[in-house]
Amino acid sequence: MEPDFWHERWSNNQIGFHEGETNALLKAHFQALDLAEGSRIFLPLCGKTRDIAWLLGRGHRVVGVELSADAIRQLFEELGLSPVVTETGRMSRYTANGIDIFVGDFFDLTEDQLGPVDAVYDRAALVALPGEMRARYAAHLTAISKAAPQFLITFAYDQSQMEGPPFSVPDAEVRRLYEDRYEITDLVSKELSNGLKGQVAATEDLWLLTPR
Numbered sequence: 001m002e003p004d005f006w007h008e009r010w011s012n013n014q015i016g017f018h019e020g021e022t023n024a025l026l027k028a029h030f031q032a033l034d035l036a037e038g039s040r041i042f043l044p045l046c047g048k049t050r051d052i053a054w055l056l057g058r059g060h061r062v063v064g065v066e067l068s069a070d071a072i073r074q075l076f077e078e079l080g081l082s083p084v085v086t087e088t089g090r091m092s093r094y095t096a097n098g099i100d101i102f103v104g105d106f107f108d109l110t111e112d113q114l115g116p117v118d119a120v121y122d123r124a125a126l127v128a129l130p131g132e133m134r135a136r137y138a139a140h141l142t143a144i145s146k147a148a149p150q151f152l153i154t155f156a157y158d159q160s161q162m163e164g165p166p167f168s169v170p171d172a173e174v175r176r177l178y179e180d181r182y183e184i185t186d187l188v189s190k191e192l193s194n195g196l197k198g199q200v201a202a203t204e205d206l207w208l209l210t211p212r
C-alpha cells in the first residue's frame with residue numbers, strides 16, 4: 001500500500017480499521033508481556049487507536065509512528081493533550097506527557113529517533129501491508145526496536161476470497177518473519193464468529209514474541 005492510499009483513507013474518513021474502544025485482546029492478555037509501570041511501548045502504524053489511551057492510563061509511556069498528520073491531530077484532540085511539534089530528519093515529532101508520535105513513513109524512522117523501547121504492540125500494522133512489504137517491515141521493526149518483546153495480532157484467511165488490507169498473514173509467515181530473533185508463542189487463536197468484515201472465514205491470532 002502506497003502512502004497515498006492511506007492519506008486518502010484518512011481524508012475521506014474511511015477508517016473501518018479504527019476500533020472505537022480498547023482492543024479486547026490487548027486488555028485480556030497484556031499482562032503476558034510482564035512490563036514494569038512506566039515501560040515505553042512502541043506502536044508502529046498507530047493511527048489514532050484508543051489503545052494508546054489505555055496504555056497511558058496504565059502508567060506506561062507510548063511511542064508511535066503514523067503517516068497521517070490528520071490521524072495524529074485527531075489522536076491528541078481525543079486524548080485532550082496539546083503536543084509540542086518538532087522536526088527530526090524526515091519526521092515531525094508530536095510530544096506530550098508520556099507520549100511521542102512520529103508523523104512520517106515508518107521505513108524512514110531510525111533507531112536513534114525512536115530511542116529505547118521496552119515492547120512493541122502491533123495491531124493492524126503488519127496485516128495492513130501487502131506481502132512484498134512485510135519482510136522489509138518485520139526486519140526494520142526488529143532492527144529499530146532492538147528486538148524488543150512484541151505483542152502481535154494477525155488474521156489468517158483464504159486470500160483468494162478477499163483483498164486486503166487487512167491481509168492474511170498465516171502462522172508459517174509469522175514464524176518465517178520473526179523466528180530468527182524471537183521465541184514465538186501463539187497465545188490466542190480464535191475463529192471470528194462473523195468472519196472477517198463479514199466476508200470470509202478467518203482466524204485471529206495473538207502472538208507473544210520473546211527475544212531469544
Ligand SMILES: C[S@@+](CC[C@H](N)C(=O)[O-])C[C@H]1O[C@@H](n2cnc3c(N)ncnc32)[C@H](O)[C@@H]1O
Pocket residue numbers: 006007017018019044045046047048049065066067068071104105106107123124125128165
Ligand atoms: C490498518 S491502520 C491501523 C491503525 C492502528 N494500528 C489501529 O489499530 O487502529 C494502518 C495505519 O498505518 C498507517 N500507515 C500505513 N503505512 C504506513 C507507513 N509506511 N508508515 C507509517 N504509517 C503507515 C496508515 O495511515 C494507517 O493509519
